[in-house]
Amino acid sequence: MSHIRPFHIAIPVHNLEACRVFYRDILNCKEGRSSKHWVDFNLFGHQLVIHYKPKSNDSLHVNEVDGKSVPVPHYGVVLDWLMFHEFAKSLETKGVKFIIEPYIRFEGQAEEQATMFFLDPAGNALEFKAFKDIKQLFTK
Numbered sequence: 837m838s839h840i841r842p843f844h845i846a847i848p849v850h851n852l853e854a855c856r857v858f859y860r861d862i863l864n865c866k867e868g869r870s871s872k873h874w875v876d877f878n879l880f881g882h883q884l885v886i887h888y889k890p891k892s893n894d895s896l897h898v899n900e901v902d903g904k905s906v907p908v909p910h911y912g913v914v915l916d917w918l919m920f921h922e923f924a925k926s927l928e929t930k931g932v933k934f935i936i937e938p939y940i941r942f943e944g945q946a947e948e949q950a951t952m953f954f955l956d957p958a959g960n961a962l963e964f965k966a967f968k969d970i971k972q973l974f975t976k
Contacts, residue, residue, distance in 0.1 A: 842881055842883055844885070845883070845884055846874075846885040846887050847885070847911070847960050848887055848960075849889065849960070850890060852873070852874075852875065854958075855886045855958050856875050858957050859879075859884065862930050863879070865878055865879050874886060880915065882913065902941055904936050905935075905936075906953065906963075907935060907953060908961075911962060911963070912964045912965065913964055914965055914966065915964055917966045917968060920950050920966030921938075924950075924952055932954050934953060936951070936953040938950060946972055946975075948967070948968040948972075949967045951963060951964070951965040
């Protein structure tokens with residue numbers, strides 16, 4: 837696999853300060869530049885920006901995947917196997933409430949992967965996952 841470049845994602849939050857604390861203190865993201873309307877974070881080497889946007893009344897949409905209700909949209913990072921499990925334990929210790937608890941999909945198969953879903957304080961859905969064999973990430 838060639839060198840992967842960091843991605844940039846900007847997400848809306850209606851509560852900038854609560855989300856700032858969540859990403860900095862719960863997810864352990866290093867804070868970068870900011871203004872009174874947005875904050876940059878280092879999300880496992882990627883640039884995440886939270887931008888203030890007034891709260892909407894949109895409800896969370898889900899699709900059924902692997903017998904679970906997966907929120908759409910969602911974002912996150914594919915971590916290495918050990919880091920995923922350490923991160924999940926850290927989130928559990930900090931009292932994060934999961935939409936989908938950390939679990940293993942396709943256990944014992946080539947595409948075996950760990951995944952978990954939870955919400956930030958603004959209701960944005962996050963998924964973090966890890967593949968037992970990272971070469972399976974884009975296989976059909």
